[in-house]
Amino acid sequence: AFPLPSLPRKQPTVLVVCGPAQNGAIGLVCARHLRIFDYEPTIFYPKRSPDPLYRDFTTQCEKMDIPFLSSLPTEVQLINDAYNAVVDAVLGAEGEAGEGREPCAAILATLKHVRIPIVSLDVPSGWDVEAGSSGGISPDVLVSLSAPKQCARRFLGRQHFVAGRFLPYDVQKKFELNPPEYPGTECVVAL
Amino acid sequence: QEEAQAIDQELFTEYKFSVDQLMELAGLSCATAIAKAYPASSFTTSQPTVLVVCGPGNNGGDGLVCARHLKMFGYEPTVYYPKRPNKPLFEGLTTQCQKMDIPFLPEFPAEAALIDELYGLVVDAIFGFSFKGAVREPFGSILGTLERITVPIASIDIPSGWDVEKGKADGLQPDMLISLTAPKKAAMHFTGRYHFLGGRFVPATLQEKYALNLPPYPETDCVLQLT
Numbered sequence: 545a546f547p548l549p550s551l552p553r554k555q556p557t558v559l560v561v562c563g564p565a566q567n568g569a570i571g572l573v574c575a576r577h578l579r580i581f582d583y584e585p586t587i588f589y590p591k592r593s594p595d596p597l598y599r600d601f602t603t604q605c606e607k608m609d610i611p612f613l614s615s616l617p618t619e620v621q622l623i624n625d626a627y628n629a630v631v632d633a634v635l636g637a638e639g640e641a642g643e644g645r646e647p648c649a650a651i652l653a654t655l656k657h658v659r660i661p662i663v664s665l666d667v668p669s670g671w672d673v674e675a676g677s678s679g680g681i682s683p684d685v686l687v688s689l690s691a692p693k694q695c696a697r698r699f700l701g702r703q704h705f706v707a708g709r710f711l712p713y714d715v716q717k718k719f720e721l722n723p724p725e726y727p728g729t730e731c732v733v734a735l
Numbered sequence: 736q737e738e739a740q741a742i743d744q745e746l747f748t749e750y751k752f753s754v755d756q757l758m759e760l761a762g763l764s765c766a767t768a769i770a771k772a773y774p775a776s777s778f779t780t781s782q783p784t785v786l787v788v789c790g791p792g793n794n795g796g797d798g799l800v801c802a803r804h805l806k807m808f809g810y811e812p813t814v815y816y817p818k819r820p821n822k823p824l825f826e827g828l829t830t831q832c833q834k835m836d837i838p839f840l841p842e843f844p845a846e847a848a849l850i851d852e853l854y855g856l857v858v859d860a861i862f863g864f865s866f867k868g869a870v871r872e873p874f875g876s877i878l879g880t881l882e883r884i885t886v887p888i889a890s891i892d893i894p895s896g897w898d899v900e901k902g903k904a905d906g907l908q909p910d911m912l913i914s915l916t917a918p919k920k921a922a923m924h925f926t927g928r929y930h931f932l933g934g935r936f937v938p939a940t941l942q943e944k945y946a947l948n949l950p951p952y953p954e955t956d957c958v959l960q961l962t
Contacts, residue, residue: 547954581954597753599751604751608938713835713836729770729771
């Protein structure tokens with residue numbers, strides 16, 4: 545969605561905001577690959593999971609010289625100026641539980657006002673996984689994991705990708721997922 | 736060989752990568768490289784059938800991951816996996832393949848001609864860069880048969896049976912080599928048509944430390960065609 549040459553800022557900076565659970569961990573893996581793809585990710589990961597797998601993801605990012613912010617600027621303009629895009633890996637399908645609690649609530653309040661594009665992983669954070677949102681964040685790009693969630697119907701942004709090529713055929717059939725054809729060897733497909 | 740082992744060690748101990756993570760990325764690279772060099776539509780067999788021969792170690796694990804991704808890319812892989820380590824990682828990978836209806840042969844095709852008839856490609860995932868010393872059965876006979884087939888062979892990391900640095904002039908002559916992380920010294924003796932680099936997970940600092948001098952991967956591709 546955002547090829548390197550298309551980025552408006554001089555440096556290909558991306559802010560990756562990671563929540564305390566699985567969605568956040570996926571954000572960490574995403575940040576690492578963005579670094580390998582020559583982007584300059586910065587991570588904000590205020591509430592770190594104790595899960596050993598997720599702790600290792602954190603180490604991998606740190607050892608790859610990906611900076612971790614100690615706080616999220618509340619001045620939205622600072623975010624707009626420093627980064628080309630924000631990856632929202634705060635809350636996933638388990639969103640309902642986390643939304644009201646800090647620090648997620650404050651993060652989401654800030655993200656609602658950024659002007660640079662937001663890419664949400666699986667579910668726009670803070671949205672109800674089925675009903676969608678009223679007054680929540682409005683991402684530019686949504687990457688549905690495995691298959692789109694019900695709330696994806698309310699997605700109004702520019703691009704919707706599905707990343708679910710790893711699902712075995714019988715799982716797809718069992719849940720009647722009817723995924724689209726993935727092009728070539730790509731692991732994502734634009735819907 | 737020692738450098739390759741040292742890099743791996745750093746990835747596991749300093750960077751805290753798990754074997755699962757890197758094996759998945761490596762196997763995916765192999766499947767991707769194969770799909771680029773041997774598109775399913777180019778097979779002369781009626782279905783794009785591929786025989787994946789998996790050895791007793793990590794190279795075999797890479798092969799299992801590769802087989803799974805080949806299936807998802809529309810190929811029809813069949814696995815031969817005679818010596819299976821008693822570890823959850825390999826048991827998991829085997830289950831994933833079986834649950835995706837990838838057949839596991841009970842025995843290796845007896846004749847080279849049979850392989851030529853049934854499969855359009857063979858993936859050699861027998862031995863990798865840790866290989867040392869003599870080849871134990873059943874792999875000696877398997878390699879003997881593979882040396883006589885005419886369908887192309889794609890070797891993962893090191894053509895099996897080759898010395899990791901010096902190669903083996905009278906050994907397997909694969910059509911394709913997928914070097915993982917960085918090409919090994921043996922790659923200098925590779926004379927096949929396709930040489931790909933895979934395993935796009937080495938952090939820049941490590942690349943510099945070991946002076947890998949890898950050319951850049953294209954965009955978000957997980958493989959790079961070297962020749």
